[in-house]
Amino acid sequence: MLIDGFPPLTIALLVAILAASALMSGLSGFGFSAIGALCLILLPPKLGVPLLMTLSAANQLMSLRQLKADMKPIRQWWPDGPAPYLLGGLVGVPIGLAILGALPTAKLMLVFGGFLVIYAIYSLVRPHGAHATVQGNWLTSSLVGMSGGVIGGFTAFPGAPVVVWSGLRHLPKRESRAIVQPYILGLQILSIALLALQKPETFGKTYWLLVAITVPIVLPCTLIGVRLYKSLSDVNFRRVTFILLGVSGLGLLLKAAPSFAGVVHAAKVAGL
Secondary structure (H helix, E strand, O other): OHHHHHHHOHHHHHHHOOOOHHHHHHOOOOHHHHHHHHHHOOOOHHHHHHHHHHHHHHHHHHHHHHHHHHHHOOOHOOOOOOHHHHHHHHHHHHHHHHHHHOOHHHHHHHHHHHHHHHHHHHHOOOOOOOOOOOOOOOHHHHHHHHHHHHHHHHHHHHHHHHHHHHHOOOOOOOHHHHHHHHHHHHHHHHHHHHHHHHOOHHHHHHHHHHHHHHHHHHHHHHHHHHHOOOOHHHHHHHHHHHHHHHHHHHHHHHHHHHHHHHHHHHHHHHHO
């Protein structure tokens, strides 16, 4: 069956990619769009990014329901919980969506993607004792959250800066997830709402058909990932997050490469 020009093989590949995304996000608490970025090889960004935002939000909702005991009560979200990050993200998301709609983002994605890959490799190979824990406050957390909002607005990867910051602070896995997951869920919902207000044509028949096909796959795979997470030690959890950060960076590089190649070609043609 064709869905507005997408043959069955394309749909099957999308389902496989998103199943892997849900499994790894359930395991780590973030990174759904890292693996899911491969969908953008098969889908145009203006369809693929909203789809990833929607499925990421569904993934986070399912994970949070399974991990209620690990989450802080809302009254404890300030200043050491997700509230400062969400406050910054509220400012950052509209900026990121404006970039998505108006500016070429290939160079920025290449720089940020390269940074994530380098940081992840360094974190995985450095000696176990060779680290220093950084201290944070609500203002720093808000700035980190704002950067995630900007990046998430045009890539659907809002969690990466918050995960990097949590890693630098060496937070235990429960405390890290208690910040990262509500943050990602809040920003994805905000991004979807703003897109719906600004560009309602984005959410057409094809979008809803793809959501209907993929959600029944994403949610069970999320549950499997959460069950695997419960068996991880703090050390192994950090290893998983570093690997997922590296995958996030590679996803950004893959997403940016075609656009960047087009820019370089245009510059050569223009004689620049």
